[in-house]
Amino acid sequence: MNKLFAFMSVMVLAVLAMIAPEVFAEGGEAVAGAGQAASDGGLGKMGLAIGAGLGIGMAAGIAGIGQGLATAGALNGIARNPGAASKIQTPMIIGLALIESLVIYALAITFLLQAKI
Amino acid sequence: MGHYSWFTHFDLVHYDHIIGALIVFVLLFLAAKKVQSNISKPESVIPGEKLSLTNVFEILSIDFLLNLLAGIFGSKKAAKTYFPLLATSFFVILFSNILGLLPGFLPPTGNFNTTLAYALVIFFMYNYYGIKENGWGYLKHFLGPMIYLAPLMIVIEVISHLVRPLSLSLRLFWNMTGDHLVLGIFTDLTHIIIPVLFIGLGLFVSFLQAFIFTILSSIYISLSIAHEH
Numbered sequence: 500m501n502k503l504f505a506f507m508s509v510m511v512l513a514v515l516a517m518i519a520p521e522v523f524a525e526g527g528e529a530v531a532g533a534g535q536a537a538s539d540g541g542l543g544k545m546g547l548a549i550g551a552g553l554g555i556g557m558a559a560g561i562a563g564i565g566q567g568l569a570t571a572g573a574l575n576g577i578a579r580n581p582g583a584a585s586k587i588q589t590p591m592i593i594g595l596a597l598i599e600s601l602v603i604y605a606l607a608i609t610f611l612l613q614a615k616i
Numbered sequence: 617m618g619h620y621s622w623f624t625h626f627d628l629v630h631y632d633h634i635i636g637a638l639i640v641f642v643l644l645f646l647a648a649k650k651v652q653s654n655i656s657k658p659e660s661v662i663p664g665e666k667l668s669l670t671n672v673f674e675i676l677s678i679d680f681l682l683n684l685l686a687g688i689f690g691s692k693k694a695a696k697t698y699f700p701l702l703a704t705s706f707f708v709i710l711f712s713n714i715l716g717l718l719p720g721f722l723p724p725t726g727n728f729n730t731t732l733a734y735a736l737v738i739f740f741m742y743n744y745y746g747i748k749e750n751g752w753g754y755l756k757h758f759l760g761p762m763i764y765l766a767p768l769m770i771v772i773e774v775i776s777h778l779v780r781p782l783s784l785s786l787r788l789f790w791n792m793t794g795d796h797l798v799l800g801i802f803t804d805l806t807h808i809i810i811p812v813l814f815i816g817l818g819l820f821v822s823f824l825q826a827f828i829f830t831i832l833s834s835i836y837i838s839l840s841i842a843h844e845h
Contacts, residue, residue, distance in 0.1 A: 501748065508740045512733075589684070596828040600787040607790050 551612040558605030569594045622720045636724035640711045688834050706830040713822030726792040735785035738833045746840030791825045
C-alpha cells in the first residue's frame, strides 16, 4: 500500500512537471495580446500606472504597520522575560516573514500590471 | 536592463534554472559524500576546532534544524522521521538561493517552475504522511468541527489546502526575483560601494526564505499527522 502511494505520487508529479512549462507558455501569449490593447489608449496606460504604483505602496505601508505590531509584541515579551529571548525570536521571525509574503503577492500583481504599460 | 550570465555565452539562457539546479544538486551530493567520509572516521566524535565542511553541516542540520523540528513536532523521534525531506528542502533551497549571489549566475529558485516543483513535492508529501499516519480518517480533517457544516467546510478546506503550495512557491519565487531586481537597480544607480549592502541583504533573504519554507512545510506535516481526539 505504501509503495503504491509512493509510485502514484511520483507519477502525478512527473506528469505535472511536464505540463507546467506549457501552462506558462500560454500565460505569456495572453499577456502579450492584452498588452497591445492597453497601449492604444493613454487613459488605459494611466490607469495601469496608477494601479501599479498605488497597489504596492499601500501594501508596503500597511505591512509596515503589521510588522511593527509583531515586533512590538516580541520586544514586550523579551522585556518582561529576558531569559526567553531566543524562544520569542524564532516565532517573531516566522511572523515577520509571513506578513512580508502578503506584500510579495501585491508585488507580483504590480509587476504584472507594470509589464502591460 | 538585461542580465548577463555565463549562460548567455553558451546560448543556454532559457535553461538556466535547470542547469543551476543541477549544479546545486551535484555540489550538495559531493559535500554530503565528503561529510559522510569525515564522520565515518573514529576520531570524529571530538568536534573539530576549525571551521570545516563537517562543522558547518553539523551546526546547520543538527544544532539548528533538528532542535527546531523537535520543537514543532513535539518529540525528537517524530522529527527524525521527517528530517530527511525537510532538511533536504532546506539545503537545496539555501544553496539555490545563494547560487544567485555569485556574479554571473541566476538562482534556480528565481524561476517559478523550480519553486512550484519544490512546493508540489511538499504538498504531495504532507498529504501522503497524513494518509499514512491516520489512514483514510485523514479526510475527516476536511469536514470541519461539526457534520452539519461539512458542505461549507469542504470548500473552504480544499481551497486553503490548494493555496498552500501556491503560496509556498510564490513567496520563494518573488522573494528571489525581487531581490535580484533590487540588486540590479541599485547597481545601475550607484556603481561602487552601495551594492555590497544589497548583496548582504540578499544573503539574509536567501537564508530566511529557505528557513521559512522548511518551517511552513514542517507545520503542514505536523498539522496533517495530528491525531483526532
